[in-house]
Amino acid sequence: MTQIFKIDHTNCEDCPIRHRAVCANCDVHELELLEGIKYYRSFEAGQTIIWSGDQMNFVGSVVSGIASLTQTMEDGRTQMVGLLLPSDFVGRPGRDSAPYDVVATTDIVMCCFRKKPFEELMGATPHIAHRLLQMTLDELDAAREWMLVLGRKTAREKIASLLSIIARRDASIGQNGSSSPIVFDLPLTREAMADYLGLTLETVSRQISALKKDEIILLEGKRRVSVPDMGRLMEEAGDDSDGGYLV
Amino acid sequence: MTQIFKIDHTNCEDCPIRHRAVCANCDVHELELLEGIKYYRSFEAGQTIIWSGDQMNFVGSVVSGIASLTQTMEDGRTQMVGLLLPSDFVGRPGRDSAPYDVVATTDIVMCCFRKKPFEELMGATPHIAHRLLQMTLDELDAAREWMLVLGRKTAREKIASLLSIIARRDASIGQNGSSSPIVFDLPLTREAMADYLGLTLETVSRQISALKKDEIILLEGKRRVSVPDMGRLMEEAGDDSDGGYLV
DNA sequence: CGCGAGTTTGACCTGCCTCAACTAAAGTGG
DNA sequence: CCACTTTAGTTGAGGCAGGTCAAACTCGCG
Numbered sequence: 001m002t003q004i005f006k007i008d009h010t011n012c013e014d015c016p017i018r019h020r021a022v023c024a025n026c027d028v029h030e031l032e033l034l035e036g037i038k039y040y041r042s043f044e045a046g047q048t049i050i051w052s053g054d055q056m057n058f059v060g061s062v063v064s065g066i067a068s069l070t071q072t073m074e075d076g077r078t079q080m081v082g083l084l085l086p087s088d089f090v091g092r093p094g095r096d097s098a099p100y101d102v103v104a105t106t107d108i109v110m111c112c113f114r115k116k117p118f119e120e121l122m123g124a125t126p127h128i129a130h131r132l133l134q135m136t137l138d139e140l141d142a143a144r145e146w147m148l149v150l151g152r153k154t155a156r157e158k159i160a161s162l163l164s165i166i167a168r169r170d171a172s173i174g175q176n177g178s179s180s181p182i183v184f185d186l187p188l189t190r191e192a193m194a195d196y197l198g199l200t201l202e203t204v205s206r207q208i209s210a211l212k213k214d215e216i217i218l219l220e221g222k223r224r225v226s227v228p229d230m231g232r233l234m235e236e237a238g239d240d241s242d243g244g245y246l247v
Numbered sequence: 248m249t250q251i252f253k254i255d256h257t258n259c260e261d262c263p264i265r266h267r268a269v270c271a272n273c274d275v276h277e278l279e280l281l282e283g284i285k286y287y288r289s290f291e292a293g294q295t296i297i298w299s300g301d302q303m304n305f306v307g308s309v310v311s312g313i314a315s316l317t318q319t320m321e322d323g324r325t326q327m328v329g330l331l332l333p334s335d336f337v338g339r340p341g342r343d344s345a346p347y348d349v350v351a352t353t354d355i356v357m358c359c360f361r362k363k364p365f366e367e368l369m370g371a372t373p374h375i376a377h378r379l380l381q382m383t384l385d386e387l388d389a390a391r392e393w394m395l396v397l398g399r400k401t402a403r404e405k406i407a408s409l410l411s412i413i414a415r416r417d418a419s420i421g422q423n424g425s426s427s428p429i430v431f432d433l434p435l436t437r438e439a440m441a442d443y444l445g446l447t448l449e450t451v452s453r454q455i456s457a458l459k460k461d462e463i464i465l466l467e468g469k470r471r472v473s474v475p476d477m478g479r480l481m482e483e484a485g486d487d488s489d490g491g492y493l494v
Numbered sequence: 495c496g497c498g499a500g501t502t503t504g505a506c507c508t509g510c511c512t513c514a515a516c517t518a519a520a521g522t523g524g
Numbered sequence: 525c526c527a528c529t530t531t532a533g534t535t536g537a538g539g540c541a542g543g544t545c546a547a548a549c550t551c552g553c554g
Contacts, residue, residue, distance in 0.1 A: 071395045073485055079398040081391035092384055099388050129376055136383045137339055141346050143390040144328035148318045150397035151326040151445025155542065190501060198398025203542055205502055222501065222550085238320055402510065437533060447511060452534055469518090469533065 010040070015111070020087035021061040022135065025127040033125070037117045043067075043104040049090070050102040058112045059091030065108030066187045070101045070195065080196040082143065085169070089135055093119045106187055150198045153238055158197040159207040160236035163217065167227055181218075183226040211236070257287070262358070267334035268308040269382065272374040280372070284364045290351040297337070297349040305359045306338030312355030313434050317348045317442065327443040329390065332416070336382055340366045353434055397445045400485055405444040406454040407483035410464065414474055428465075430473040458483070 012018060012031050023034055043049055049067060050056060062084050069082035081100060084090060090102060090110065122129050149161050167182050194201040211217045216236055218226045227233050259265060259278045270281055290296055296314060297303060309331050316329035328347060331337060337349060337357065369376050396408050414429050441448040458464045463480055465473045474480050
């Protein structure tokens with residue numbers, strides 16, 4: 001329950017997510033307005049940020065760390081329905097209660113706004129509303145892509161899909177071409193991965209071992225993954241958009 | 248490929264989806280603007296309305312009929328990622344190419360707008376942008392609820408979930424209390440149901456037979472379903488939000 | 495050192511898939 | 525009007541991917 005306030009007061013201009021979050025399109029004036037109503041909150045890994053069904057009285061952006069959206073059935077089966085990375089938005093303007101739990105997967109810092117003032121501000125500044133629509137449409141696409149993963153992919157493909165996704169944005173791709181190996185740390189436990197992929201943690205573990213044996217990935221400890229050939233990993237994922245650089 | 252134009256020109260005021268579609272919040276003036284750029288298109292059951300990857304040069308609302316959003320892997324595995332019912336919106340302002348196929352499941356009529364003029368109009372009329380955000384947030388919630396179905400539910404629960412969803416809005420619930428039986432027609436073939444649920448059509452067929460044998464549902468022919476006790480069906484779905492009326 | 499959280503691995507089991515045969519209803523055309 | 529095909533759905537038999545249960549291993553930490 002302890003909340004740690006690591007960030008005292010950061011100027012929006014210097015904010016690491018300035019150009020990707022809801023505020024991305026804001027001009028200097030709009031930024032001032034936001035700056036007036038924002039406040040930071042920190043959560044420790046494992047803490048629940050919002051409980052499903054609870055009243056939500058704030059919205060906000062993930063500044064650093066990772067959170068997950070989780071749905072749970074009465075008998076305890078759980079399904080992660082989204083992964084929130086820095087710059088992702090939490091909460092629903094115009095909606096009172098949360099439809100799922102939001103849990104801090106790692107230590108996390110959020111830039112929050114009380115819902116009411118934010119909604120008012122949104123009415124006044126179309127830039128924010130517009131950006132939020134864009135972000136929501138992106139999330140919808142991501143959710144639908146994940147439906148294909150959950151509904152039709154094999155366990156091995158599921159693991160490969162998750163690794164590709166994490167690799168794609170966690171390791172800053174782009175500067176290096178195709179061949180140089182990509183290295184990153186898994187931000188999720190095996191259990192969390194299982195919850196995301198609709199598998200059991202045993203199956204996750206087995207498939208990771210299998211991918212390692214087949215040298216699709218290399219492991220350093222339990223969490224550090226390196227991918228010698230991104231193309232092969234994406235083939236395993238069944239995505240096979242031909243990587244772009246294979247053509 | 249034949250397109251049938253059934254609707255010559257319908258006044259927006261008389262439109263059956265007037266109060267649920269993107270235009271729901273529009274005032275008379277805004278409605279006039281929309282009326283100026285709208286046009287109707289009809290598609291026969293089975294026609295593909297938009298191909299994945301294609302340039303989208305229009306957006307629009309489903310007026311009548313049902314369409315489905317479908318993703319396909321190279322080896323042919325397919326997953327339906329959304330069901331579009333009357334008043335649902337198709338297309339992405341600010342996005343060029345479609346991320347998935349949109350297929351007419353039944354004969355369907357759409358109210359379309361060329362994308363460019365619509366986007367301009369959206370910039371000028373916040374009501375539309377706001378409504379679109381609300382609808383997109385709703386779709387996102389629906390997609391995430393479906394992720395739980397795909398990732399964690401058994402075949403029987405999946406079928407029950409699908410039937411509940413169709414029952415909930417297809418048969419106009421609300422006027423009748425809990426006990427009077429709900430009757431509706433399945434708008435989907437067994438195969439389409441399988442694609443939606445991440446199952447095979449054989450499993451769908453078997454589970455429907457099983458639900459019938461257990462008298463959770465009754466069948467009249469292959470498509471007409473009646474649900475004697477909605478509460479029991481929802482229990483089978485594992486949703487068990489206790490139906491609301493059980494409390 | 496001993497504990498516990500996270501992970502791996504093994505052995506067995508089962509729910510769903512696969513393949514295949516069959517039925518029902520609805521055209522189609524001679 | 526009846527054989528023939530087509531399309532949608534049902535049902536059965538058998539196999540396998542992934543779940544379940546259980547044991548052991550690793551590693552950081554008090």
